Amino acid sequence: MDKLRIPVGDHGYVHLKDWMGTDLSPVNDAKVSFDKESTELGDRERRLITYLADHQHTSPFRHSVLKFEVYAPLMVARQWWKHVIGSEHGEGYDRLTAWNESSRRYITEQPTFHIPEAGAWRSVPEHRKQGSGDNLDAELGAKYTEALQRHVELSLKLYEQALEDQICPEQARLFLPAYGLYVRWVWTGSLQAVAHFLKLRLDEAAQKEIRDYAEAVRQLAETKFPISLEALLKS
Secondary structure, X not given: OOOOEEEEOOOEEEEEEEEEOOOHHHHHHHHHHHOOOOOOOOHXXXXXXXXXXXXXXXXXXXXXXXXXXXXXXXXXXXXXXXXXXXXXXXXXXXXXXXXXXXXXXXXXXXXXXXXXXXXXXXXXXXXXXXXXXXXXXXXXXXXXXXHHHHHHHHHHHHHHXXXXXXXXXXXXXHHOOOOOEEEEEEEEEEXXXXXXHHHHHOOOOOOHHHHHHHHHHHHHXXXXXXXXXXXXXXX
16 A cells, blocks of 8 residues: 555545655755754754744745645536635745646546545535535435436436537536536645645645545654654644
8 A cells, every 4th residue: 555645535635746855854845044954853943843833933834845646527627726825925934835736628538436435425505614414314315316326327328419419528527517526636745734734634624525635644644854844734
């Protein structure tokens, strides 16, 4: 099993493709102001990481970078995309983010859809500020699991028929149900950007589906930056 790839949900995954830096990197990127450098991570260096995070001295964390490949339903991807847009605005945000996504204008890989199991459908929440409430009865959920499955099968049939009739892929894809359709993308962000994403998307108020992906990102990121990530998430 690939230790840098975590399965999520029914068909998805998060894969840590590449990274730059270690927990020592923000220490030395901060120390460059005094022309100093540490060669190992001791107690003093750990305290410096905590100090930087606690006092919002975040620029040293922007030089360390993580690159992920993600396969998730479109409803998750579009929430995630907000972090790329949001990173360009406002004091304290991190500009070091990048996003490249596969396109059905050019490829015709087998469409895959997220279809909740019978016990996974959630109710309308009591407080509208939350996205969903408790899980519904599985008997009612089964009704909508089966209905969604039929809807997807019909959509796939129309999509494949359009392709056979030489409709271009960028128009044939209109037959595919959008929000449950799995898409694949590469997301690169600095350590600060990743921590900011995790702070928001691990929160209980976040949609469950993206929380599951955020947890996978957290597990992978902390294999490379355990001390820095912990400090940033606590700050």
